[in-house]
Amino acid sequence: MYHDLCEQAGSVDGQSQDFHLYGTVWDLIPGVITSMYQHQREAFEFMWTNLVGDIRLDELKHGAKPDVVGGCVICHAPGTGKTRLAIVFIQTYMKVFPDCRPVIIAPRGMLFAWEEEFKKWDVNVPFHIMNTTDFSGKEDRDICRLIKKEHRTEKLTRLVKLLSWNKGHGILGISYGLYMKLTSEKKSGCTEGNKVRTILLENPGLLVLDEGHTPRNERSIMWKTLGKVKTEKRIILSGTPFQNNFLELYNILCLVRPRFGEMFLTEKKVGRRHYVSKKRQDKFSDKYEKGVWASLTSNVTDDNAEKVRSILKPFVHIHNGTILRTLPGLRESVIVLKPPPLQKSIIRKVENIGSGNNFEHEYVISLASTHPSLVTAINMSEEEASLIDKPMLERLRSNPYEGVKTRFVIEVVRLCEALKEKVLIFSQFIQPLELIKEHLSKLFKWRVGKEILQMDGKIQPRYRQTSIEVFNNPDSDAKVLLASTRACCEGISLTGASRVVLLDVVWNPAVGRQAISRAFRIGQKKFVYTYNLITYGTGEGDKYDRQAEKDHLSKLVFSQEDEFNNVRNMLSKAEMDHCSKLISQDKVLEEMASHDQLKGMFLKIHYPPTESNMVFTYNQIAPELS
Structure with missing residues (x-):
């Protein structure tokens, strides 16, 4: 059966290049230019110029220009239409190169957004x-006829989709995880698996990596696997390519342009490679190239960032989100909260648990800073457990007012319900979300799946898409969406929310920006307010400072030459026109901060500066709190 399928899919349907002899690539889809924003139009031509060499059709009759190498990065702010842009590009590219077999690799859940x-x-x-067991109805007819009497399995379904695509029919969508699984090292005696591996590595003529910052660790199997893909026609889509450090960025750039590092080799260094083996040459050049990059990026400041930007400019298209200025507006706040006495004592007792392991310690602090009862989920030694009255904490679990962050959330939700606004709550851990779900159910008599929606890694992507549609429907019962930053902070639209609560502080600033951009994106019709919560005395403030420094570096490198201003806390057009009537006043926060029974939990409410070349840090306001 497998042999017959492969024989049937062995040849691509004969197709001619279906495009006009004259004109530009815009003429391939008449009228499409009018449906795209200015930054999308510029990026569309940028992609054609980088991957093919021109936008004039008469210049493309013989294929891509010989001096064109590698691909490009589309670094547009989250929520500004990168998916739409990529689809238009792929459509036109397939008209000029009908046998190109495009592949889109994305986080699993985002495939349904595509x-x-x-x-x-x-x-x-x-x-x-490839990640679903459903047929689209557009699979190759001849291949489907061959399997008509066969028992449908997941493996067979995937094979039909893969071979239909390989025959030249359409676009292949696959998750990073499944791509890695199917392209793992060759196995002796596994003819079918090796054939699939070969097809996925050698046959794509266009590779699109959505959230292309995902494979950024050079030691990871995924990064190494993507480096083996034959085509150099690659596009990375990412609103946040700078994640943690410049080495990760280097790895991302090498993925989109495999020969990126060669630009750092001098003639002298290249000459030295002549006297060593090919393996040692590669090892030597790789080490040298990284060294030059590390030296260049070791101390990026406002004054020297231009040098790094000049290196990226030829193949990185940047849009910082000025299109979002047409939205009602965004106001981000950093809120330092005072934990009640019991929570404060619990924080002190558990603050050293997991201190030798960064991830474990972060987990402990995140739970304790949200609600004291959550520390019962922590694995402790007998000595550590003896410091905690576990039965007492479990009795307090149902009371949200024992935790300063859960108290904040409940009051925000209560006030937003009166204003008919929906709230989006993010956490990197499941336990805080589960606890808040219990609180909302008990206090407001709300039902899970109706007023309360939840999205995390346990939910199947297909059902997740349904939840997104329900939440964004203004006529639905949904009032709150509890979301995992790991499963839901990238690529999806949650414009039904006008309030975003970030329960915990993470090391990577891109996570927070991506989370906020689920609500603040094209399609949003309300003013968006975001609350970055910090529990005083937990070390979250220091983490926020590290996050701010990384965010500043990202802005320095990924900013347009004439635009250093960032969209965070921007004034909307309406505000600029009517400064005397500042519409960004937060009625919810104002009500809470002035309420006699609530104002005591606020130590500081701060709005970070609007200029991207200014860095607000927690330590700037910490002296005021002591």
């Missing part, structure tokens, strides 16, 4: 999602 975008824009190109 599918929805294909439907929304009525794209008449088959999109085969």
Whole structure:
């Protein structure tokens, strides 16, 4: 059966290059230019110039220009239409190069967002999602006829989709995890698996990596696997390519342009490679290239950032989100909260647990800073457990007012319900979300799946898409969405929310920006307020400072030459026109901070500066709190 399928899929349907002899690539889809924003139009031409060499069709008759190498990075602020841009590019690229076999690799849940975008824009190109067991109805007929009497298995379904795509029918969508699984090292005696591996590594003519910062660790199997893909026609889509450090950024740039590092080799260094073996040459050049990059980026400041930007400029297209200025507006706040006495004592007792392990310690502090009862979920030694009255804490679990962050959340939700606003609550851990779900159910008599929605890694992507649609529907009963930053902070639209609560502080500033951008994005019709919560005395403030420094570096490098201002805390057009009537006043926060029974939990409410070349840090306000 497998041999027959492969024989059937062995040849691509004969197709001619279906495009005009004259004109530009814009003429391939008449009228599409009018449906795109200015930054998308510029990026569209940028992609054509980088991958092919020109936008004029008469210059493309013989394929890409010989001096064109590698791909490009589309670094547009989250929520500014990168998916739509990529779809238009792929459509036109397939018209010029009908045998190109495009592949989109994305986080699993985002594949359905891509599918929805294909439907929304009525794209008449088959999109085969390898991660689902459903057929789209656009699989190759001859291949489907061969398996008509076969028992449908997940393996067979994937094979039909893969071979239909390989035959030249459509676009392949696959998650990073599944791609890594199917392209793992060759196995002796596994003909079918090796054939699949070969197809996925050698046959794509266009590779699109959505959230392309995902494979950034050079030691990871995923990064190494993507480096083996034959085509150099690659596009990385990422609103936040700078994640933690410049070495990760280097790895990302090497993925999109495999020969990126060679630009750092001098003639002298290249000459030295002549006297060593090929393996030692590669090892030597790789080490040297990284060394030059590390030296260049070791101390990036406002004064020397231009040198790094000049290196990226030829193949990185940047849009910082000025299109978002047309939205009602965004106001981000950092809120330092005072824990009640019991929570404060619990924090002190557990603050050293896991101190030798960064992840474990972060987990402990995050739980304790949200609600004291959550520390019962922590694995402790007998000595550590003896410091905690576990039965007492379990009795307090149902009382949200024993935890300063849970108290804040309950009051925000209460006031937002009166204003008919929806709230989006993010945490990197499941336990705080589960606890808040219990509190909301008990206090407001709300039902899970109706007023309360939850999205985390346990929920199947298909059901997740349904939850997104329900939450964004203004007529639905949904009032709160509890979301895991790991499962839901990238690529999805949650414009139903006008309030975003970030329960914990993470080391990577891109996580917070991505989370906020689920609500503050194209399609949002309300002013968006975000609350970054810090529990005083937990070390979260120091973490916020590290996050702010990384965020500042990202802004320095990924900013347009004439634009250092960031969209965070921007004034909307309405505000600029009517400064005397500042519409960003937060009625919810104002009500809470002035309420006699609530104002005591606020130590400081701060709005970070609007200029991206200014860095607000927690330590700037810490002296005021002591």
